Amino acid sequence: xxxEAIHYKYLFIKIFVYFNVQLKLYILIDLRLHEIINIWSxxxxxxxxxxxxxxxxxxxxxxxxxxxxxxxxxxxxxVILNKSSAVIKPxxxxxxxxxxxxxxxxxxxxxxxxxxxxxxxxDLVASSEIGNSPWSSYLEILPGKTYSTIFWSEEExxxxxxxxxxxxxxxxxxxxxREFLNVEQEVILPNKHLFPSITSDDFFWAFGxxxxxxxxxxxxxxxxxxxxxxxxxxxxxxxxxxAAWEIKGGGIFSRDVFFSLRTPVSxxxxxxxYIQYDAGxxxxxxxxxxxxxxxxxxxxxxxxxxxxxxxxxFLGDKLDIAESNGLVAMLPYLRLxxxxxxxxxxxxxxxxxxxxxxxxxxxSPANEELLCRVLRETCKTALSKYATTIEEDEKLLEGxxxxxxxxxxxxxxxxxxxxxxxxDEVIRNRELExxxxxxxxxxxxxxxxxxxxxxxIIFWEPK
Numbered sequence: 001x002x003x004e005a006i007h008y009k010y011l012f013i014k015i016f017v018y019f020n021v022q023l024k025l026y027i028l029i030d031l032r033l034h035e036i037i038n039i040w041s042x043x044x045x046x047x048x049x050x051x052x053x054x055x056x057x058x059x060x061x062x063x064x065x066x067x068x069x070x071x072x073x074x075x076x077x078x079v080i081l082n083k084s085s086a087v088i089k090p091x092x093x094x095x096x097x098x099x100x101x102x103x104x105x106x107x108x109x110x111x112x113x114x115x116x117x118x119x120x121x122x123d124l125v126a127s128s129e130i131g132n133s134p135w136s137s138y139l140e141i142l143p144g145k146t147y148s149t150i151f152w153s154e155e156e157x158x159x160x161x162x163x164x165x166x167x168x169x170x171x172x173x174x175x176x177x178r179e180f181l182n183v184e185q186e187v188i189l190p191n192k193h194l195f196p197s198i199t200s201d202d203f204f205w206a207f208g209x210x211x212x213x214x215x216x217x218x219x220x221x222x223x224x225x226x227x228x229x230x231x232x233x234x235x236x237x238x239x240x241x242x243a244a245w246e247i248k249g250g251g252i253f254s255r256d257v258f259f260s261l262r263t264p265v266s267x268x269x270x271x272x273x274y275i276q277y278d279a280g281x282x283x284x285x286x287x288x289x290x291x292x293x294x295x296x297x298x299x300x301x302x303x304x305x306x307x308x309x310x311x312x313x314f315l316g317d318k319l320d321i322a323e324s325n326g327l328v329a330m331l332p333y334l335r336l337x338x339x340x341x342x343x344x345x346x347x348x349x350x351x352x353x354x355x356x357x358x359x360x361x362x363x364s365p366a367n368e369e370l371l372c373r374v375l376r377e378t379c380k381t382a383l384s385k386y387a388t389t390i391e392e393d394e395k396l397l398e399g400x401x402x403x404x405x406x407x408x409x410x411x412x413x414x415x416x417x418x419x420x421x422x423x424d425e426v427i428r429n430r431e432l433e434x435x436x437x438x439x440x441x442x443x444x445x446x447x448x449x450x451x452x453x454x455x456x457i458i459f460w461e462p463k
Contacts, residue, residue: 107263244263
């Protein structure tokens, strides 16, 4: 079961290491239980309204009638007020389905405003009657599977050996399957007369659709699917940090809320409209949710899990200090983890309010050396788990002719190994500088005026 909060015995650090060797710190965020509830709601609703989970079309000839039917529904329902003057239209694109510009569109121009009465959310699911729903034409164009790694075969997953994406994917698959078994035992089997035949594959389909189609800022308690808007695809060429969508009110006298979608760049008539998905997501997260990786290097990330040992004699003090300071920086936390021996006096209650400030700078040679050793050993252990080397992966990449999923796997494992190699190199250089650093005792003596101009200690003799 994924945790909703930080386990009281471990403090997990997510370190995003970019190729310019910048370090960013995030707290790991896991799946929420309410998302599974939403999956179940959508699944039951989708099965009852369409009679079966959608099948993946094999060619454009089989897609077009369903897309035309969906477009007619969009226009007839008033989602698009004027069909003849529509700015965009769904169409067949290399990614599958996408949004095509029907005229030249300016940068930041609003191309869609969809009222919340057309959104698919848990409230709609709960109030919808069993039978042929008006939303069935939307459900019919949804793919039978997404490109997410949760739908990869065992052979394809083997290409991810050693990567964090593999362990995350397997963990998600196990979690979703376990939730399906719980629902099956508690709801489906005792009420066979109410439910159609629902399988684990159906449950995974709903999960994949929600993870890939729900807009990131609308996930969580406000998780929704927005018909038509959800067809927009991602492009790494879109570099703007501004969100391409927002939720806004319909006016003073209106209770409607609208999902507003804009184009981040200018688009010519006939071209596909793109946005950037979830600017804060790593490539591993993109592969898990959508099944692709971005070419931008700042999407590459690796998560280091560094915990305070249960056997640490100062476990309680360290946890208290770390939790009270919110883990806002990496190095102070790592120095705290390594704190011990002659440096343990800083854990005493008299230093409690000031200790984090001390940890922002080197404490002692022993503490800094241990910190470096732990990080380098962590990198070495992680690198040993990959089946290929960086050089072997680069050779494969240069050879080209890769299947889409192998290209994703290669991109993920190569990026992870380069990040680990970079971390190790940065820490190795840090080790070479340990003798040149200023430590706590020296800083303290300077504060007390006990260090001379030549860095010599001043001894005061009694008169």
